[in-house]
Amino acid sequence: QPERSLSHSPLFQVMLALQNNDEGSLTLPDLNLSIVEAREGESAKYDLTLNVVESEDSLGLGWGYNTALFERDTIARMAEHFEVLLSALVQAPEQDVFSHELATAQEREQLLGRWNNTEAEVPLEYCLHELFAEQADRCSKKTALVCDGMILSYGEL
Structure with a gap:
């Protein structure tokens, strides 16, 4: 029903x-x-x-x-x-x-x-990986990756 x-x-x-x-x-x-x-x-x-x-x-x-x-x-x-x-x-x-x-x-x-x-x-004088590394340094404690319950910060990457 x-x-x-x-x-x-x-x-x-x-x-x-x-x-x-x-x-x-x-x-x-x-x-x-x-x-x-x-x-x-x-x-x-x-x-x-x-x-x-x-x-x-x-x-x-x-x-x-x-x-x-x-x-x-x-x-x-x-x-x-x-x-x-x-x-x-x-x-x-x-x-x-x-x-x-x-x-x-x-x-x-x-x-x-x-x-x-x-x-x-x-x-233009920087490569992508260099820009990423610079951003990671500025936000080292912020969450960068979440996967299957695991959380990585930019600093850990």
């Missing part, structure tokens, strides 16, 4: 709902149904929900999420990435969906330009 938890849906935790009913409301005998907008702060039924409402010339997106799992900034980034992907798909629909970027131009600059800027001045 599988272990059951009432904290999440047993079948899925992420839902994409496309609302593309032109009518907007449905009338049945003795019953009238209509679309009700989700309210801010309403408790999430699933870990993550993307509700897409199609209108005549646009798509409206609404994100719902479990605040115990996601922060508002994380969902905002997901929404931005989804917007970047949708824009790319509209501009080049013939391309494979996996070939498109998700990151914004600003994020790419941060990841590749600022965070990955590893340029360093290296003295």
Whole structure:
């Protein structure tokens, strides 16, 4: 017997709902149904929900999420990435969906330009083993190698 938890849906935790009913409301005998907008702060039924409402010339997106799992900034980034992907798909629909970027131009600059800027001045008159020995002398007590529970410092190397 599988272990059951009432904290999440047993079948899925992420839902994409496309609302593309032109009518907007449905009338049945003795019953009238209509679309009700989700309210801010309403408790999430699933870990993550993307509700897409199609209108005549646009798509409206609404994100719902479990605040115990996601922060508002994380969902905002997901929404931005989804917007970047949708824009790319509209501009080049013939391309494979996996070939498109998700990151914004600003994020790419941060990841590749600022965070990955590893340029360093290296003295050309020294060989690699000499540079390593110099670094080992400066940090002789710091851990240099860990293997199978054995720890060696730079000085021991």
